[in-house]
Amino acid sequence: MDWSxxxxxxxxxxxxxxxxxxxxxxFVETKLHLYSTYPLVKLDREFNRxxxxxxxxxxxxxIVTNNYDSTILRISCRHVGGYHKGDPLITExxxxxxxILGMNVRNNYWSxxxxxxxxxxxxxxxxxxxxxxxxxxxxxxxxxxxxRIKKDNLLYTISRYLFRACSEKDGVKLLTFLMGMLELxxxxxxxxxxxVPYHFFDSNTRTKVNCxxxxxxxxxxxxxxxxxxxxxxxxSVSELDTMVNTFYHGHKxxxxxxxxxxxxxxxxxMGEEPSESQLDLMKEFLVQNxxxxxxxxxxxxxxxxxxxxxxxxxxxxxxxxxxxxxGTRIVSQKIMFVSGKMCDWAIVxxxxxDTQKVRVYVWKDDSWSGSICIDNIHSNSSLGDQFAARALxxxxxxxxxxxxxxxxxxxNEDVLSGEKESRCFIPITELDKDSMNWxxxxx
Numbered sequence: 527m528d529w530s531x532x533x534x535x536x537x538x539x540x541x542x543x544x545x546x547x548x549x550x551x552x553f554v555e556t557k558l559h560l561y562s563t564y565p566l567v568k569l570d571r572e573f574n575r576x577x578x579x580x581x582x583x584x585x586x587x588x589i590v591t592n593n594y595d596s597t598i599l600r601i602s603c604r605h606v607g608g609y610h611k612g613d614p615l616i617t618e619x620x621x622x623x624x625x626i627l628g629m630n631v632r633n634n635y636w637s638x639x640x641x642x643x644x645x646x647x648x649x650x651x652x653x654x655x656x657x658x659x660x661x662x663x664x665x666x667x668x669x670x671x672x673x674r675i676k677k678d679n680l681l682y683t684i685s686r687y688l689f690r691a692c693s694e695k696d697g698v699k700l701l702t703f704l705m706g707m708l709e710l711x712x713x714x715x716x717x718x719x720x721x722v723p724y725h726f727f728d729s730n731t732r733t734k735v736n737c738x739x740x741x742x743x744x745x746x747x748x749x750x751x752x753x754x755x756x757x758x759x760x761x762s763v764s765e766l767d768t769m770v771n772t773f774y775h776g777h778k779x780x781x782x783x784x785x786x787x788x789x790x791x792x793x794x795x796m797g798e799e800p801s802e803s804q805l806d807l808m809k810e811f812l813v814q815n816x817x818x819x820x821x822x823x824x825x826x827x828x829x830x831x832x833x834x835x836x837x838x839x840x841x842x843x844x845x846x847x848x849x850x851x852x853g854t855r856i857v858s859q860k861i862m863f864v865s866g867k868m869c870d871w872a873i874v875x876x877x878x879x880d881t882q883k884v885r886v887y888v889w890k891d892d893s894w895s896g897s898i899c900i901d902n903i904h905s906n907s908s909l910g911d912q913f914a915a916r917a918l919x920x921x922x923x924x925x926x927x928x929x930x931x932x933x934x935x936x937x938n939e940d941v942l943s944g945e946k947e948s949r950c951f952i953p954i955t956e957l958d959k960d961s962m963n964w965x966x967x968x969x
Contacts, residue, residue, distance in 0.1 A: 533561030544602035554692035561648035567639035619685035655697025759795025825910020866923030
């Protein structure tokens, strides 16, 4: 279909999503024809041969390369610093789309590519049936497929749609996926899986309480949340979306939700004010659901479940040692031993950066070699999650060593080639806190 009359500007784009790995050439891609009622300066070769802003992407690639006949749009994650919230690749895709479309750009048009007050966009995937995805911007609103939508939700929806198109070529299935995201915004999907983030100031202890509240979808446009033990209130999808923006993303624009107290939360969800006894019970319930406690308990359960699932390949010991010569300060640490397909491994608790709360060692030439640098891409992963993630990867160390380039230098060539295995002289299932001087081994 010819869209040139209504959309005079057309851009043929190869969208490349670079997967979070050590291989800088590991990406998936899809073709996109982008139609617009206004010129997109970032995609115009006459103004920009390449675009590579410092605040977007992993800085391994220019995000835009404008060739004579087409454009390459690259979306990648940064590997240093980590991400605190959300899917890193989709987060970068959202930022990249906002940048190239000129949405929320303060510069003037020709230097920064600021979008006009009103415009229309059309996203067409030529390899997936050429189904048009329409975006409209008015003076005070955004629309996606003729449905009003917040700007952030619009950008996240298009980002996920493009990423899904890299693997799904059926246009009807892609459209169904898109419409599903329109019904439930990104924030609502997040809280249904991870609970609703909330915080309040406890006047009794003079501390800030960060907690999580259970949520269940009970209607097309209604979500129930557990405000107290066994007591459920409800909010509309739009109200809950704004609440999550306030308490999870830190937005300050909503006067209705900013600094919302437990009393106000009860009133909004239940339709009436709580009694003093109900309010006290609510606060105690929220304190029992502190975010930190929930994360630590879940991570501990995950670590213990790995030992149960792999009793012959994973072992956890609790070690302690004096921090000073007088022995007045005792440090406790967990050590997880993993028997991989090539080597034996030790994962040791340490005090370090948010992306590296544990050290990894490998058995090599009758001793533990390391520590080995393995970073998390997220900066808010708990200690237990970091233990579990590394343990699961090292169970299949023959594959992990090919994906994480910092590991292979600590392993002998005959082990890498499969000629022999590198095992501790004591089977890992028999190791305990007295088997070795662990504080000396893992300095």
